[in-house]
Amino acid sequence: MSGEDSEDGDPAERRSPTIYDVAEAAGVSPSTVSRAFSRPGRVNARTAERIRDVAHDLGYRVVPLARALPVGRTSMLALVVADATNPFHFDIIRGAQDAATKAGYTVLLADTRESDLVERQALERTLPMVEGIVLASSRMSDSTIRVTAKQRPMVVLNRVVTGVPSVVTDxxxxxxxxxxxxxxxxxxxxxxxxxxxxxxxxxxxxxxxxxxxxxxxxxxxxxxxxxxxxxxxxxxxxxxxxxxxxxxxxxxxxxxxxxxxxxxxxxxxxxxxxxxxxxxxxxxxxxxxxxxxxxxxPLYQVGSTAVGHLLAVLNGARPQTETPLVVPTSLIRRRSTGPHGTDPVA
Amino acid sequence: MSGEDSEDGDPAERRSPTIYDVAEAAGVSPSTVSRAFSRPGRVNARTAERIRDVAHDLGYRVVPLARALPVGRTSMLALVVADATNPFHFDIIRGAQDAATKAGYTVLLADTRESDLVERQALERTLPMVEGIVLASSRMSDSTIRVTAKQRPMVVLNRVVTGVPSVVTDxxxxxxxxxxxxxxxxxxxxxxxxxxxxxxxxxxxxxxxxxxxxxxxxxxxxxxxxxxxxxxxxxxxxxxxxxxxxxxxxxxxxxxxxxxxxxxxxxxxxxxxxxxxxxxxxxxxxxxxxxxxxxxxPLYQVGSTAVGHLLAVLNGARPQTETPLVVPTSLIRRRSTGPHGTDPVA
DNA sequence: CAACATATGGCAACTTCTTGCCGGGCCCGT
DNA sequence: ACGGGCCCGGCAAGAAGTTGCCATATGTTG
The missing domain is CATH 3.40.50.2300 (Response regulator)
Structure with a gap:
């Protein structure tokens, strides 16, 4: 009486395999498969390897979203910049990116086009997906920033907001x-x-x-x-x-x-x-x-330091809210400066 | 002997409210709450408004991840660039960003540092989280690109790969x-x-x-x-x-x-x-x-066109794989060109 | 050899939200 | 007045994982 779907062997409609598929193919329970991937050591080495082999054959890959749901860890960080086309941010972006990647995190970039409204909307949207936030050149008020910082670990760049960790240059x-x-x-x-x-x-x-x-x-x-x-x-x-x-x-x-x-x-x-x-x-x-x-x-360093501290906080470190993290500066002498004209040097 | 956590009424440890909390507070079932947010019209207008009020009071916000799980839509796009510090990419990034945001999508940026290995790893990590991919200045081989394009809708930039939609300049x-x-x-x-x-x-x-x-x-x-x-x-x-x-x-x-x-x-x-x-x-x-x-x-346009097409494909349009999408170019005359020296013009 | 500790796998409940299906109430037409 | 549709809300079964707790099998020790 019910509609009969013929679903066997239709190659076009195969969805990607889950731990259940792997479990069945490997003759173990789904929980064992889960542990084989996320809890090394918890499962017998030989079993684990067999599972990994089967998984590989099936083309299985863990869906990070599904993993994130129960544990609440999305492995994502938001990087909010006022203007992605301002060269000032380039190296910050890359520094943040590198540090995040190194720790297995992915960065979600939001360009706020110098608008605090857009910035708030961007935060609204990304905040529930990420574990932490880096705010570069925020156009929001201190108090808005503090409110947001209550919801997720946050680091602000080139600005000092009391109560929120920050990275500034010297x-x-x-x-x-x-x-x-x-x-x-x-x-x-x-x-x-x-x-x-x-x-x-x-x-x-x-x-x-x-x-x-x-x-x-x-x-x-x-x-x-x-x-x-x-x-x-x-x-x-x-x-x-x-x-x-x-x-x-x-x-x-x-x-x-x-x-x-x-x-x-x-x-x-x-x-x-x-x-x-x-x-x-x-x-x-x-x-x-x-x-x-x-x-x-050292803009690259500003970005990577920020992410570094953010990750530390996520791992339980106490956020450094008292004094900002400061990165050193240096003077680069090029041709736009010279001796005072009224006193022509030899 | 064991550490006793006092967790009752500890304001620091309250987790964010779910549709269940809202449902209870509003005196309806969770499914109704869900529909009130994601299926406008399906639920009585007055009920919906009441639910929204309650939700607002409780500070409820939908967790996009949890929504993404059953429906398979993460509302995220990956933008993979070879070098985030190359000014060439700046406007592309912003163009993509803008187009995505306008459609309610969030972009996930990956900088591959000109390495096809890093690029592959980045894809590996981000691919399962996103609905589509924009590949700018990919360093991967055509065949690798094609394989990846089978897994998710994809648009490549400034490059033509047969079978994969692309955006190029004229x-x-x-x-x-x-x-x-x-x-x-x-x-x-x-x-x-x-x-x-x-x-x-x-x-x-x-x-x-x-x-x-x-x-x-x-x-x-x-x-x-x-x-x-x-x-x-x-x-x-x-x-x-x-x-x-x-x-x-x-x-x-x-x-x-x-x-x-x-x-x-x-x-x-x-x-x-x-x-x-x-x-x-x-x-x-x-x-x-x-x-x-x-x-x-028009780099901005390259980025926004790419995302535009990607979104169209996600909404069911047929990917344009035959001919690339081309954006116009123009010559900007500045001072680095002048008349041929051997023929000094008046 | 018995008693206990350890390693390993399974069960089932849980994360938050969506959705197909069901059913009660109400309105309408005849 | 009564049957048929709508409208709208609820039930429960997922979506793809994780994990506390339990049950074995195995190893260790006295």
Whole structure:
């Protein structure tokens, strides 16, 4: 009376084999198959090998989803970046990716296009699937971040949110190096070209530069804020030319590059008329003419450190919420900085 | 003797609510809750609303994994790129990302670091979790790709594999435009700087360039292969200087940029001594001095087209395996090309 | 050789959600 | 007024694994 499905031997409709199929073929119970894969040692070595052979013959592969359900471990991490097309994120992505892969984790990438709404939606969607989150250049408020961090282990990058572990670059020593370099070249006055107001990093960079310049150092001035893009740099260039200083430090490389372009486009020479320093050493900093002197951040390391800490937390370590994890910076000297023009060196 | 866990009422250990909790609180059965969320219309509007309210109060959220298990739909796509730090991929990633998100899909990114072994492992791991795959710049053999394509819907980028849908840029018209441009500037002889031998794109570019140059066109020569990186470009520059031609077309922008750097570093002028054209218009092509003339590919569109087709296939459309989907290219004229030096124009 | 410890496999319950089928209540047509 | 359909909610059987607990078989020890 019931509909009779002929399902025997239809090759087109074979679904992928399960542990039950393997179990039957190997003459053991499904639980033994399960253990043969997920609990090495728990099952007799010979039995295990036989099971693996049978499984291989059948083309069996564990469905991670089904495994994840009972144990609650998806082996996935979310990496949320504000802009996947910003070279700043490239190495972070790869660093995170590598560290995750090495630990058997898969990364789920979300590009939020600089929008905190999109960012929230992305989190909404990915959060239940992942075990942990890395937030790079988040555009959300501290409090939203803290709320989210309660639901899953989280690490934020280049930003400090109390109560949430973070990875930042050593801005302080980077700033000092930049100032020392400039001073060594005879500059006694420089301009800081500020990035977005909401950026934690921007505030820090300005603060540390001022700090480093205190005392015997050069005088500092600040213009901005400007959007941290090439276009922002062009804007900044115009502003700078109205009140020039012989040296300028930009919030980031993109801004610095845009700025240099504008200056050179208006007949100024870099570094003869203006010495320019950026931050981050992104792809492109060494391509422009002249090559950009910049405070390099080991972006790859930022990504891998973040994932490393996240994984540690997932394995029971206490999240480091007191002080941020800091990765070292270094000054890369290229051609965009030179001796102060009013004092032509021999 | 055993450690006593007090777990009652411990707020830290509450697991997230399930449809059962919601069902109980709302006084309906779990299946009704399930339907209230996944089968709109199937359940009475008032009941549905009540359920949603209760669910919201409880902070319930569907666990996509658990949903995926019975229906076999994970709403995830894998995007496999050869090198996540290559600017070539940035816009592809974002294009894919956007298209996927718009359709409610999440993308899982895998960086294979130019290794076909890593690529295979990445596929191994991600394949069972995703509904479809986009392969950008795969380093695997055609046959391996075909085998994988049997397991999941797949689209390959910038490569044609018979039997597998693909998205490619319009190389032929791009090549023609490049040649016409060069000819218009008076060049009657140029060098093609080849990329990796295994690259399908490289073969095509060379073929189409030669084709476009046939007849009244300029004479063409080919050097290489070189790795498609800045360093490869430096190498290529050395080779070119041994047997110069006034114009050169490089496999991609990275190579072109490296090449220009080498030439300029050795006292040659671009475009006065050498006109240089690249392919792709990656980030950085407009940054270098002189700005690089290049055959631009709408990389964002490549990514979104690929995902678009993939989603169509998942929704039952027939995969387009006969002819590749092609996106248009255009020539972006910048400062790296100029009139042939032996014929100084007024 | 008996008593106990250990290794190994099986049973069945559990993870969260979906869905085919069933049935009670209500409305409608005749 | 009564039978036939709809509408809507519930039951229970999956989807593919994991794992606590138990039952053997085997090994070890006194």
């Amino acid at each position: 801005i302080s020593s980077g700033a000092r190096r930049a100032i020392d370099h400039l001073r060594g070249l005879g500059h006694d006055r420089f301009t800081y070209v500020a990035g977005p107001e909401a950026s934690w990093t921007d505030g820090m960079r300005w603060r540390e530069l001022r700090e480093a310049a205190r005392g015997a150092g050069p005088k500092v001035r600040r213009i901005g804020p400007f959007p941290p893009t090439l276009e922002g740099g062009v804007e900044a260039g115009r502003a700078l030319r109205r009140e020039p200083t012989s040296a300028v430090v930009a919030y980031n490389d993109l801004l610095a590059i845009g700025l240099m372009g504008e200056l050179i486009g208006h007949g100024h020479r870099v570094p003869d008329d203006f010495s320019v320093i950026g931050f981050d050493d992104i792809f492109g900093a060494q391509l422009v003419t002249p090559g950009l002197t910049t405070v390099a951040a | 190389i032929s018209s791009g090549a023609r435009r490049a040649i016409d441009h060069l000819r218009g500037l008076g060049h009657d002889r140029f060098t093609y700087v080849a990329g990796p031998e295994a690259s399908w794109t490289d073969g095509m570019r060379w073929r189409e360039l030669r084709e476009a140059a046939r007849g009244a066109g300029p004479k063409v020569r080919r050097i290489g292969p070189f790795p498609p990186t800045l360093e490869g470009g430096v190498e290529a520059g050395r080779a070119l200087r041994r047997e110069p031609t006034s114009a050169v077309v490089a496999y991609n922008d990275l190579l072109a940029i490296g090449l220009m750097g080498e030439l300029i570093g050795h006292g040659h002028r671009v475009p006065d001594d050498f006109s240089v054209i690249g392919f792709d218009d990656i980030f950085g092509a407009q940054l270098v001095t002189p700005g690089l003339t290049t055959v631009a590919a």
